[in-house]
Amino acid sequence: MKRFMHFVGIVVLAVTVAILSASDANAGRTGGSSSWMAVVPAYRTVTYNISFDAGAPAIISVGGSNMSDLSVVVTDASGNHWSSSGLGPLQVVRFDVIQSGYFRVEIRNTGTIDNLFVIRTN
Numbered sequence: 001m002k003r004f005m006h007f008v009g010i011v012v013l014a015v016t017v018a019i020l021s022a023s024d025a026n027a028g029r030t031g032g033s034s035s036w037m038a039v040v041p042a043y044r045t046v047t048y049n050i051s052f053d054a055g056a057p058a059i060i061s062v063g064g065s066n067m068s069d070l071s072v073v074v075t076d077a078s079g080n081h082w083s084s085s086g087l088g089p090l091q092v093v094r095f096d097v098i099q100s101g102y103f104r105v106e107i108r109n110t111g112t113i114d115n116l117f118v119i120r121t122n
Contacts, residue, residue: 028058028097028122035120040109042068047106050121054100059122064089068111075104089115 030051040046052058062084064070072084072091076099084091093105109115 028052028056030100033120033122035118037116037118039114039116040070040107041114042109042112045106045108047104048119049102050105051102052097052100052121054097056097057122058093058095058097058103060084060093060105061120062089062091062107063118063120064109065116066111066113068109068113068115070115070117071108071110073106073108075106077101089117 030053038046050060058074060072060074062070062072067088069088070084070091072093074082074093074095078099082093082095084093086092105119107117107119
């Protein structure tokens with residue numbers, strides 16, 4: 001059963017990557033769009049500092065691999081916060097970048113199991 005659930009998680013992750021890569025996001029992150037995979041342990045938070053350019057919308061998509069819920073909070077240098085919307089392990093944050101710089105991105109796992117996720121920025 002454990003092996004089957006692992007397989008299901010990989011399939012869900014592959015579908016998530018396909019959906020996220022079909023996004024029409026075309027500007028925002030300094031240096032262009034990017035995506036990578038990581039794990040957030042149960043009841044923990046992982047943090048990234050991502051640079052975005054002013055004058056362009058920013059979109060951060062996170063797709064988890066299992067039924068453990070995720071939430072995403074983005075904070076700029078002035079202390080402004082944006083929270084994600086979505087269902088369970090699939091979350092999106094959209095915001096307008098007023099001032100170029102680094103934004104703190106916190107991905108929180110509120111569930112009891114570790115969550116392998118894909119993060120994508122425009």
